[in-house]
Amino acid sequence: MTGDQLRRAAAIALANLRRVGGDRRVYFGALVLPMMIMLLVGGVFGAGKKIVVGVVDEDHSALSARAVALLARSDQVSVRTVHDAGAVKRSVRRNLLLAGVVIPAGYGARLLAGGGATVTAVYDVGQPQAEDARAQLSNVLATQGAEIAAARYALATRGVPLATGLGRAEAMTNAAFAADRNSKVQSPSPYAYTAPSNVVLFTFVVALTGSAGFVQSRRLGLTRRMLSTPTSTGAVMLGEAVPLVVAAVVEALLLVVVGWVILRVDWGNPLGVIVLVVLAALAAAGGGMLLGTLARSPEQAGAIGIPAAIGMGMLGGCMWSLDIVGPAMRTVGHLFPTAWAMDGYVALVFRHAGLAAIGWDVAALAVFAVVLLSAGALMLRRTVTPR
């Protein structure tokens, strides 16, 4: 395309952006709304909230007390003492507690004798944090198991009394825990999950609803009118498509900045974030182009675009983590670009992954971007070309 035609494409893109920019509802839908959602969801279900675990200690031994102490020591768990096993189960069922643990009578004695004991745990598997609670508990039991094993070894090989050996072993794990805690990085912001969720969700909301402008240009005869000037079909297509990409990128970057500056989300690798933002925006814009050419009216584009974006967001893990859904739903989710984008952000934010580590997510998003943009361009070409 010549510079002349590029200038015309830019004029079309600017006119389209200006016309959207004059609509105040856009600022609400694209800025205020996602920020409200981020704050609300982050505040209520934030990852920084402690998991409340009800503990019933039927043993009342030094070892059962040690197990409860180990559990309470965790950053992520807050222990509440409950007096009987039935009450714990009821509370978990009613969501008053996220998990419950029952330490049976004889727990300490059996472990010291070198035997096993059964600790009963109750979870609501529907809760995203149930998995964390289970992990914490098995961590505690493994630690205590190691302490007892060490004490028994000292008794068997050196004749160190069991109580003395146990005391030393416990002191060692306490020291290791303290060292671990000192070296530990700051725990993630409560908004660490909801911020990327909304970035992905609103990238698609903006690009898909933005397609209404497309339909309007066509229906008002503007596209045709543009082609009656010395403007090429390619320039018209570019001028109509570019604003969708720009809007999606700007939306995503704005929310990233809001998350970073206001909600203190540590996004991790900046290059990774940019790549995810741009590829998701391109895929979303391709989807918008498709919708814009298929919809018959601007209203129809909105009526399909919003639920489509929300649906893809749900399946892709923008409403809840795909870690808690079954493998079938996880697979279905990955039929949509939203899931790959979320995987990428989660790796950057929670695991501090580098660009290479999210290579597959980036590659999958790039494939979505190429396929959707090509399909969108093809359809757009069909509607723009004189017939």
Added chain:
Amino acid sequence: MTDGPVLTCDGLLKRYGDRLAVDGVGFTVSEGECYGLLGPNGAGKTTTISMICGLVPCDAGSVWVAGRSINARSVAAKAAIGYVPQEVALYPELSAAENLRFFGRLYGLSGAELARRVGEVLETVGLTDRAGDRIEGYSGGMKRRANIAAGLLNHPRLLVLDEPTVGVDPQSRNSILETVESLRSAGLAVLYTTHYMEEAERLCDRIGIIDGGKLVAEGTRRQLVDLVGGRDRVRVAADGDLAAFAQRCRALPGVESAEDVGDAVELVAADGRRVLRPLIEAADACGVEMWSVEVAEPDLEAVFLSLTGRELRD
């Protein structure tokens, strides 16, 4: 710049499925000439215009504007055309000035030249004082005027207007017609489609009557009327011996009949204007004092009816 007509189209043909929307239409429009394409709804006016503006590919035929061939793949050659579509094609959320600046850029204008040209066309259509208002707040007539302004930005050699007065109040309509008249006087070649015969009669130097995709007749108004053997009616209001005056009129060459109707004499003549001078002489000779003379030529409605067997408007 170039000799000969600004627009030459020939043998234009467009098929939609098995329907022939346009069937062998051809005509020319010269500098300073207004050519009217007159036809009922669905006659093929818009389709013809779309082919001329390179917005629809022709199935057959050719279009030349200002010496360059136009087809659906043309880009640069469209610079010579100013197209005013049937529907108002402007961004409703933007002001008239913003819309005009936008289209000006599409015509390759920029900077001071763009600003000057936007000012000029706003002046031409009388919207200077409303230039900053959004199009969506405009009345129907103002929207249409802004729509026309956009088609003038590029100093076109050919101005194509597709039913520019539909749904417009009489005042705006008159202002639009005046604008077109002055543009024609300024040397533009104007192609004007309408299904209002009064507009075609007032504006157009030549008229093509289109029906069912075919150009059924073409010529000046007079030629079209003659084509169907139309006769003028002349009414002379006068005082005196009107019976004698009527008798004398009947003897004049070109007069087919003359009748005394009490306060006037009504004549039927092949060409009303030709008999005016002999009429005055006849009145003098009879001692009749004339108050007024009205010449009513047969209208295009009648021409259309006789050519197609149908009324122009349904």
